[in-house]
Amino acid sequence: MDLTRNAAVALDAADPLAGFRSRFAGADDDGPDRLLYLDGNSLGRMPLATPAAVRRVVEEEWATGLVGSWASWVGTATRLGDALAAGVLGARPGEVLVGDTTTVNLYKLLAAGARARPGRDVLVCSADDFPTDRYVVAGVAAERGMTVREIPADLDEGLDPTVLAAALDERVAVVVLSHVAYRSGALADLPAITRLVHDSGALVLWDLSHSVGSVPAGLTAAGADLAVGCTYKYLNSGPGAPAFLYVRQDLQTQLRSPIQGWFGQRDQFEMGPVYDPAPGIERFGAGTPPVLGMAALEVGAGIVAEAGVGRLAAKGRAMTELVVALADGWLAPHGVVLASPRSAGRRGSHVTFAHPQAWQLTQALIDRGVVPDFRTPDRVRLGPAPLYTRFVDVWDAMERFRAVLADGSWKDFPAERSRVT
Numbered sequence: 203m204d205l206t207r208n209a210a211v212a213l214d215a216a217d218p219l220a221g222f223r224s225r226f227a228g229a230d231d232d233g234p235d236r237l238l239y240l241d242g243n244s245l246g247r248m249p250l251a252t253p254a255a256v257r258r259v260v261e262e263e264w265a266t267g268l269v270g271s272w273a274s275w276v277g278t279a280t281r282l283g284d285a286l287a288a289g290v291l292g293a294r295p296g297e298v299l300v301g302d303t304t305t306v307n308l309y310k311l312l313a314a315g316a317r318a319r320p321g322r323d324v325l326v327c328s329a330d331d332f333p334t335d336r337y338v339v340a341g342v343a344a345e346r347g348m349t350v351r352e353i354p355a356d357l358d359e360g361l362d363p364t365v366l367a368a369a370l371d372e373r374v375a376v377v378v379l380s381h382v383a384y385r386s387g388a389l390a391d392l393p394a395i396t397r398l399v400h401d402s403g404a405l406v407l408w409d410l411s412h413s414v415g416s417v418p419a420g421l422t423a424a425g426a427d428l429a430v431g432c433t434y435k436y437l438n439s440g441p442g443a444p445a446f447l448y449v450r451q452d453l454q455t456q457l458r459s460p461i462q463g464w465f466g467q468r469d470q471f472e473m474g475p476v477y478d479p480a481p482g483i484e485r486f487g488a489g490t491p492p493v494l495g496m497a498a499l500e501v502g503a504g505i506v507a508e509a510g511v512g513r514l515a516a517k518g519r520a521m522t523e524l525v526v527a528l529a530d531g532w533l534a535p536h537g538v539v540l541a542s543p544r545s546a547g548r549r550g551s552h553v554t555f556a557h558p559q560a561w562q563l564t565q566a567l568i569d570r571g572v573v574p575d576f577r578t579p580d581r582v583r584l585g586p587a588p589l590y591t592r593f594v595d596v597w598d599a600m601e602r603f604r605a606v607l608a609d610g611s612w613k614d615f616p617a618e619r620s621r622v623t
């Protein structure tokens with residue numbers, strides 16, 4: 203691989219996604235001191251079309267249309283769900299619903315799945331999964347008198363399917379796993395693991411938060427049962443944008459949401475005396491959907507669908523390969539160790555490095571205009587989002603990383619981690 207800056211410039215010149223960068227606020231600054239934002243997997247950049255889309259809902263539909271606008275708003279959760287299914291998730295119409303948060307959707311689908319497997323009293327999750335996932339699993343288990351099997355997963359390499367296989371038996375009701383590990387970026391083999399879980403008679407619930415919009419999910423092709431994910435990371439829909447949930451068509455009538463809300467009710471506006479869930483994906487709705495956040499999601503998800511998840515994944519792989527190759531030469535001599543799978547085919551769109559003083563390094567990078575993420579215990583996570591990060595941005599960010607290490611300036615930053623991030 204040619205690791206010169208000119209080679210990075212050449213990769214940008216040949217990038218079929220290059221045109222998308224100008225559609226994001228702040229992304230097309232070309233100056234030498236520009237902000238190099240490598241945290242799009244935590245909070246994606248704002249599409250320039252988003253304010254107008256939100257303003258239209260506020261100023262026209264709300265201010266002028268008032269309550270009459272509900273006629274168009276009530277169908278939005280399924281309309282956007284269908285758009286995500288077709289354009290981003292590889293699922294069928296009527297299988298995806300938008301609303302609530304990832305945490306709440308995880309709770310709904312996990313409780314519903316556990317209830318649909320009576321006689322099975324074990325929930326399986328990964329010991330290294332995102333905190334909210336592990337907390338929700340523990341909560342549902344406690345509520346239902348079930349046991350949790352937390353399977354060990356390597357912090358850097360991710361889940362080993364043979365370790366999962368050993369944890370599966372006729373007691374397991376639902377397995378909760380992340381498609382892309384939030385810390386290391388390790389990519390799970392979603393189709394193979396789905397088959398493995400099915401062989402044991404259990405359901406699998408995928409958390410797509412760190413993969414949606416960066417690697418294909420292929421839910422229908424894999425025969426996936428259940429999935430959830432958030433929209434403010436690679437889908438660039440902003441803080442407060444609703445999450446999504448997916449339930450395979452043939453499972454929908456077997457599953458009941460534990461939240462018996464009126465937005466999941468058949469003939470909602472009949473205001474009937476008892477809860478009678480809608481036949482389709484709507485039954486997993488709970489309360490009034492976040493209409494303003496959905497306006498932002500429509501823009502964010504639309505851009506990802508237009509770019510194509512396959513092309514985004516290819517660019518993500520190429521960018522993380524550049525990160526790893528530059529790190530081998532520039533960072534490793536300073537004791538910064540790759541903490542992600544080395545093979546690009548086994549990663550999502552982010553790469554993580556370990557260093558005993560990762561917190562100080564993170565602060566020093568931010569001071570130099572590079573925004574990474576610190577992750578416990580001693581990790582610096584770099585997430586170059588393929589829609590708006592260029593190869594030359596990756597190159598320059600790594601060059602600033604090298605400079606911070608070489609001049610030792612990172613030692614000037616407090617070693618003690620502040621509590622807010």
Ligand SMILES: *Cc1c(COP(=O)(O)O)cnc(C)c1O
Nearest residue numbers: 303304305332384409411412432
């Ligand atoms: C970001 C993320 C979440 C976020 O959940 P919220 O309910 O939106 O706060 C959940 N799970 C994983 C794996 C994530 O990466």
